[in-house]
Amino acid sequence: MQNNTTIDHGTADFLAESRKRRTFAVISHPDAGKSTLTEAMALHARIVDEAGVTHGKASRHATLSDWNDVERERGISISSSALRIEYRDTVINLLDTPGHSDFSEDTYRVLMAVDFTVMLIDAAKGMEPQTRKLFDACRRLSLPVITVINKCDRPGKEPLELFDEIQEATGRTPVAVNWPVGGYGAFHGLVTPGSDAYIHHRPVRAGAQLAHEEVAAGATDSRLDPGGWPEASENALLARELNGSFDDDDFIACRQTPVFFAAASGNLGVRALLDFITTSAPSPAPRRDLSGAPRPIDDEFSGFVFKVQSGTDAAHRDQVALVRINSGTFERGMTLRHAQSGRALNAKYAHHLVGRGRATATRSYPGDIVGFVNATGLRIGDTLYAGKRVEFPPMPRFNPERFRVIRLTDASHQKRFAKGIAQLEADGTVQVFRTQDGSPRGPVLGAVGDLQFEVARERLLREFGVETAYDDLLPFSLSRPLRGPGAEGITEVFGTDLLYRPDGEPVGLFRDRWKLERALERMPGIFAS
Ligand code: G4P
16 A cells, blocks of 8 residues: 555656646536537547447437436436546546536636636637626636537527627637638538648537547638638738737637637537647646645645535445545555644546546546545535545535525434435535524425426435425525624524524525615625635
8 A cells, every 4th residue: 555655756756747737617608518528528538338329319318428317307407426537648537517507606616616718609609608607707716718619510609709808898808710611501621720731521420429530721622611721811910910829828818719610519520629638728837725825736645525426326326525636646545634623535446537437546636526425424525535634615605596495294213314414414415504593393494496406305315315395595695604792683684694604604594685785884794605
């Protein structure tokens, strides 16, 4: 077994391994093609057999990254999973995010674990509400964003119009890395601005196989559509004149977003995107600990939990804490320490997720995601480390906007109910509160969106075997953390209420924005900063 105080990873190999990592999430407004692109990337990296990647929502959603019963039934992606795929010489850690806005808190936590994002935009729809929110989250987290304009095989908005929308909504300058040849509806290739080279695509039926790609000299190759290339080439140059060329520093500093064109369902443009990710997207960099000091990636092992996932599939009805490695080498079997409790944790049961299965994690590097199976006591945001103690900042909690009392319908299952509620709190499915009088009817659950309540109830039934029911929504639409003493005074303002988190932290509930403003005016001192 590895002695965790004498890990030797300060070698050129260690740094080379870290530089090979690309850890990112594909994000988008629902239906822009996130699942389709994820599968197309996996197909290019050949981690799933061709038969496994079938096109069509029902089958596709049951294959790769969506695995929770609730989401399978509803056809939406709720949980996040981490896929490890290899493309050329690069190890890609692809983190999936829930598409639905009701799970934006979960998405935010995943974004805290990545080094950049790939933002998909539907060519026909342009910037949608969730696209804007996600760009905003990336701005707050200083995450570089690669933009992919998807569904170019269908009629859509003019690319330059989309560029204006992106610039206006995000403040990042979109720069074209490639440009579609043939235009929407007749998309059959990509050209690089300022270059004669033309990647000609012959799409394949149903997207289950790689698209046939041929690199041609655009201006001279007579086999190609004669009209498409010159026009695309001219437009690509125009875009470059307007917005400039790709610049590494501007990309990393979030001043630019490189733009790709693709049709994920036909696997068109996916290779160009992957090639760019391997050559130009950032590898893991030092992350700041709680004191604000950057943790060098070649320091001893450290990482943090960004997701706790339960009931992952029928064959593995267990709980997995997903940890993003920030520094050092992870060795299977090494002894780690849990910063929050001080407890030692033996990392015997750790794995990566590969396609639909799992592979045992033996050696992992910064940027990698390791799943710890049934490591009870690990909560979202917790730090694991080896050697000298380090702690990373906690995950920010969203202020819930929906509140409901959840009741147990069969009183004999009190213990299991309490256990289930504690689990839902720990893995961030919902936030849990008690009332001032101790919640005799049942705890209050807080959520950003109603689907969270549905998932919570479903999980209590499936994983803990308890039937529950909700009371009506409480009449509050905003909440803010408070600090005592004097927090109880909040209830003097009409249209407010007070709840407590399990750790005793008081939280104020407000009927609407005006009630919140009123309370802020009257007692600013009780609001936590
Ligand atoms: P999401 O995860 O972002 O929610 O999107 P998802 O991949 O499920 O894709 C949403 C719909 O868009 C799917 O169609 C999918 O096939 C389609 N789609 C994705 N990429 C492309 C593309 O490049 N071109 C075209 N034309 N369509 C694309 P669906 O109607 O929900 O299902 P089905 O068509 O697969 O039956």
